Amino acid sequence: MDKLRIVGGNRLSGEVSISGAKNAALPILCAALLTPDPIVLRNVPALNDIHTTLKVLGQLGVKVQWLEPGVVQLQANEISSYEAPYELVKTMRASILVLGPLLARFGQARVSLPGGCAIGQRPVDQHIKGLAALGADIRVEHGFVVAKAKKLQGASIRTDMVTVGGTEQFLMSAVLANGTTVLENAAREPEVVDLAELLISMGASISGHGTDRIVINGVGQLHGTDYTVVPDRIEAGTFLCAVAAAGGEITLRNAAPDTMGAILDKLTEAGLQLETGSDWIRASMHGRPRAVGIKTFEHPGFPTDMQAQIMALDSIANGTSFIVENIFENRYMHVPELIRMGADIELDGHTAVVNGVQQLFGAKVMATDLRASASLVIAALAATGETIIDRIYHLDRGYERMEVKLKALGAQIERLRG
Ligand code: EPZ
Numbered sequence: 001m002d003k004l005r006i007v008g009g010n011r012l013s014g015e016v017s018i019s020g021a022k023n024a025a026l027p028i029l030c031a032a033l034l035t036p037d038p039i040v041l042r043n044v045p046a047l048n049d050i051h052t053t054l055k056v057l058g059q060l061g062v063k064v065q066w067l068e069p070g071v072v073q074l075q076a077n078e079i080s081s082y083e084a085p086y087e088l089v090k091t092m093r094a095s096i097l098v099l100g101p102l103l104a105r106f107g108q109a110r111v112s113l114p115g116g117c118a119i120g121q122r123p124v125d126q127h128i129k130g131l132a133a134l135g136a137d138i139r140v141e142h143g144f145v146v147a148k149a150k151k152l153q154g155a156s157i158r159t160d161m162v163t164v165g166g167t168e169q170f171l172m173s174a175v176l177a178n179g180t181t182v183l184e185n186a187a188r189e190p191e192v193v194d195l196a197e198l199l200i201s202m203g204a205s206i207s208g209h210g211t212d213r214i215v216i217n218g219v220g221q222l223h224g225t226d227y228t229v230v231p232d233r234i235e236a237g238t239f240l241c242a243v244a245a246a247g248g249e250i251t252l253r254n255a256a257p258d259t260m261g262a263i264l265d266k267l268t269e270a271g272l273q274l275e276t277g278s279d280w281i282r283a284s285m286h287g288r289p290r291a292v293g294i295k296t297f298e299h300p301g302f303p304t305d306m307q308a309q310i311m312a313l314d315s316i317a318n319g320t321s322f323i324v325e326n327i328f329e330n331r332y333m334h335v336p337e338l339i340r341m342g343a344d345i346e347l348d349g350h351t352a353v354v355n356g357v358q359q360l361f362g363a364k365v366m367a368t369d370l371r372a373s374a375s376l377v378i379a380a381l382a383a384t385g386e387t388i389i390d391r392i393y394h395l396d397r398g399y400e401r402m403e404v405k406l407k408a409l410g411a412q413i414e415r416l417r418g
Contacts, residue, residue: 011248037224154179291319
């Protein structure tokens with residue numbers, strides 16, 4: 001297993017190019033199932049989760065061809081299977097998103113339940129509830145979701161809670177259904193908007209995406225497209241936390257600041273000086289960060305995927321901060337690892353109280369999940385001495401060549417092949 005070795009203390013400077021958004025690319029790849037035509041997708045990040053999704057699609061019979069780095073062509077004109085196996089789905093829960101497109105286009109699907117993951121139980125009951133509302137005969141048996149539908153029928157779907165994956169599942173199901181579907185309580189994340197825009201570029205009729213009420217008028221079929229994935233706001237936010245913690249001045253290229261309101265507001269409050277253009281962000285940090293409190297909420301609130309990174313910054317900030325994780329039930333596994341580096345953090349249920357310390361110290365730590373890994377990298381960049389982060393396959397799921405990008409910004413970082 002690869003490790004990262006980081007020696008902290010270097011200020012960051014220079015430019016970094018932000019990759020395409022993992023959480024937009026994953027559902028967008030699954031949308032290829034909705035048409036027999038080829039679709040070309042650009043700005044697709046080279047991540048383990050992307051490769052796993054392409055493997056799942058390949059097993060269904062989708063033709064996958066990388067035209068150049070970041071550009072992949074998919075064609076689902078010879079689908080040979082309607083089953084997504086446990087072996088692949090268990091490693092990448094977003095594979096559950098092949099369920100809706102298979103059902104919408106082929107009337108059948110058998111997809112393994114994803115199972116939980118480190119940050120939570122991750123149920124899919126809302127996905128099942130919504131597909132049933134669209135007329136699917138759907139049930140869970142032997143660890144699989146088994147679904148059939150002659151033709152999905154438009155319906156009104158209100159989920160019990162806001163669910164990003166659920167909203168994406170219903171978008172990709174309703175586009176080929178008979179009649180109109182209304183999603184109430186829909187997710188408003190930029191990645192959901194990007195999926196809706198991709199579907200519209202394929203001929204779908206969708207309005208209201210980006211609000212909590214989305215209307216989809218089913219069409220007979222969808223056609224091919226050539227579409228560019230939105231930049232990754234969480235990767236961008238992670239680099240901004242890194243420069244806020246380590247100090248220095250960096251410029252993010254190929255970013256989408258207009259999708260990052262809550263993140264940019266919070267980092268400004270922490271003392272990061274920011275300038276933005278349509279696709280770039282310049283950030284400079286002088287002096288010690290100020291402690292900032294966050295409560296995670298659905299978009300446009302502060303994103304749960306940035307909670308661990310902000311906590312690393314708060315660990316060395318001037319003051320005490322309160323962090324409340326409202327979305328996932330177990331998203332504090334970075335806390336014991338940060339404490340090993342000298343952080344002063346107390347957990348009380350969903351709340352973490354962070355008393356900023358003057359400095360952290362390098363240590364051997366272990367990554368436990370994707371964003372926890374990013375949190376440890378940020379802490380290590382600011383710490384005194386050497387940190388070795390183990391199990392960084394978690395990091396590789398969601399960050400493209402993180403150590404290469406950080407090294408180019410002046411960090412003392414290297415990957416130890418394990
Ligand atoms: C997406 O996960 C993201 N993943 C997550 O990013 C992100 O943290 C999450 O949305 C919230 O923004 C992808 O897009 C691939 P949800 P998703 O359905 O769709 C509960 C990362 O680090 N729920 O919005 O699985 C669920 O348990 C990852 O990049 C149900 O109870 O999240 C959670 O508490 C981590 N039943 C809450 O809703 C359901 O049927 C939000 O989950 C569905 C969800």
